[in-house]
Amino acid sequence: MFRTKRSVLVRRLWRSxxxxxxxxxxxxxxxxxxxGGCCMGKTGxxxxxxxxxxEAELKAVTHSVLKRLKERQLEGLLQAVETKGxxxxxxxxxxxxxxxxxxxQQPFSLPLLLCRLFRWPELRHSxxxxxxxxxxxxxKNNPELVCCNPxxxxxxxxxxxxxxxxxxxxxxxxxxxxxPTDCVPSSTETGGTNxxxxxxxSDSQLLQESGDPSHWCVVAYWEEKTRVGxxxxxxxxxxxxxxxxxxxxxxxxxxxxxxxxxxxxxxVRSKIGYGIQxxxxxxxxxxxxxxxxxxxxxxxxxxxxxxxxLLVHKVFPGFSIxxxxxxxxxxxxxxxxxxxxxxxxxxFTVQISFVKGWGQHYTRQFISSCPCWLEVIFNNR
Numbered sequence: 001m002f003r004t005k006r007s008v009l010v011r012r013l014w015r016s017x018x019x020x021x022x023x024x025x026x027x028x029x030x031x032x033x034x035x036g037g038c039c040m041g042k043t044g045x046x047x048x049x050x051x052x053x054x055e056a057e058l059k060a061v062t063h064s065v066l067k068r069l070k071e072r073q074l075e076g077l078l079q080a081v082e083t084k085g086x087x088x089x090x091x092x093x094x095x096x097x098x099x100x101x102x103x104x105q106q107p108f109s110l111p112l113l114l115c116r117l118f119r120w121p122e123l124r125h126s127x128x129x130x131x132x133x134x135x136x137x138x139x140k141n142n143p144e145l146v147c148c149n150p151x152x153x154x155x156x157x158x159x160x161x162x163x164x165x166x167x168x169x170x171x172x173x174x175x176x177x178x179x180p181t182d183c184v185p186s187s188t189e190t191g192g193t194n195x196x197x198x199x200x201x202s203d204s205q206l207l208q209e210s211g212d213p214s215h216w217c218v219v220a221y222w223e224e225k226t227r228v229g230x231x232x233x234x235x236x237x238x239x240x241x242x243x244x245x246x247x248x249x250x251x252x253x254x255x256x257x258x259x260x261x262x263x264x265x266x267x268v269r270s271k272i273g274y275g276i277q278x279x280x281x282x283x284x285x286x287x288x289x290x291x292x293x294x295x296x297x298x299x300x301x302x303x304x305x306x307x308x309x310l311l312v313h314k315v316f317p318g319f320s321i322x323x324x325x326x327x328x329x330x331x332x333x334x335x336x337x338x339x340x341x342x343x344x345x346x347x348f349t350v351q352i353s354f355v356k357g358w359g360q361h362y363t364r365q366f367i368s369s370c371p372c373w374l375e376v377i378f379n380n381r
Contacts, residue, residue: 009074010066013118014059016081020121062117065110068094077149081118085151085290086246086274091136092152093145115150119318129153130320132288133238133279154288157313157321216280220375221253223265225368229256234278241374242275242290253372268355268371276352278376285324285378287352289315296357297321298367299350301328312359323350324378348378 003011066074073092080089094110108116109126116123123129131138135152137145215233219241222228232239232251240250253272258265274290289295298312301324315321332347353373358364367373 006071006074009071009078010063013066013074013078013081014062016078017062017117018119018121058117061113065113077114080149080151083246084274088134088247089149089151091147092149093136094148096144096146111146111148111150111153114148115153118150120155123155128156130156130286132277132320133281154320155318157315157319215379217278217285217376217378219251219278220377221251221256222368222373222375223258223260223269223371224262226260228258228260237281238277238279240275240277240290243269243272245274245290248274262371265371272354272372275354284322284326285350285376286320287315287323287350288320289317291354292317293355294357295355296353296370297323297350298359299323300332300347301325312357314357323352324348324376326378329378329380348380350376350378352376 069077069092076090077092079087083089092114112123112126112129115129130153131147132152132154135147135149137147137152215235217234219232219234219239220227221232240248242248242250242252243254245252253269253275258269260266271291271293273292276295277288277290279286279288284301287295287297294317295315296312297315298310300310302313302321303311313321329347351367351373353367353370355372356362356364356370358367358370364370
């Protein structure tokens, strides 16, 4: 008749478990076409087939695992699960020597089990996930304590066989923000630096000639052929770019003033939701899709250095992809390459579209036809 707080938390967590197919793959166009993208893995028809064992066994193992957690840890886990990572949830640190559980007579590490339980029922191996930089266990090889918060990890994007190429570096006619007075700061925190190019100097020229080492990249937000808002200069190692995030600091697209009244643009803007997380790491720059819909990425460093084509890659919700590799980018700057001489910043640019794709398999051939998209220009100095 009277339930303890702990039992209430456990019941809410059990009701919040993920089911196969719960992570969305976007709407119509996003699902219909097979751009080069992340391998989603083979999903079954039910959680029983995915996690192994019966529903009763799964419930027993889950409750056994949750019993190990303190009430405060249960609250933090519930916060992460119910908000789907939208709020800053604490690390769920547990002793590394007590992280093994068994399900259907198979051993599972506790971080993997919780990821399968609350995020990806089809997940098979710990090698398929990557820790986010916000996690205390990030970059630690053999710590005494390991974080088991499933929303402090993301799935690794495995690139599938690419579609036929469409073109390399299409010259698109884009126009900047028409009236500088209408370009409002895109940051929701005072730490962000936003600026416009001085009169007579294009944004690209500004980025090439400034030589300012304080920022590692600059982000521009576009709606079709029009840039909306100011350029956002990034100094911190990690940046959240979002439309609506419960505890969001960073580039808030929802605060930008847009004159575009297109119903499609408005619809896609509303679907950006938690958006993406852009992180500079030791091996390059990673993009984590935090939204509920796919994103589409084009980057010179995602393709074969000898290729003359650039492919658009689909990244599903919850997945991460290394969108930019500095070493590969430098190797692309060949002195005898006319295109790179004309556009030396091209190899240091990544384009990201929300919800809608472009290229060979879509009605939109160029990203400038996409409703909402980003241009991320990296500092190569």
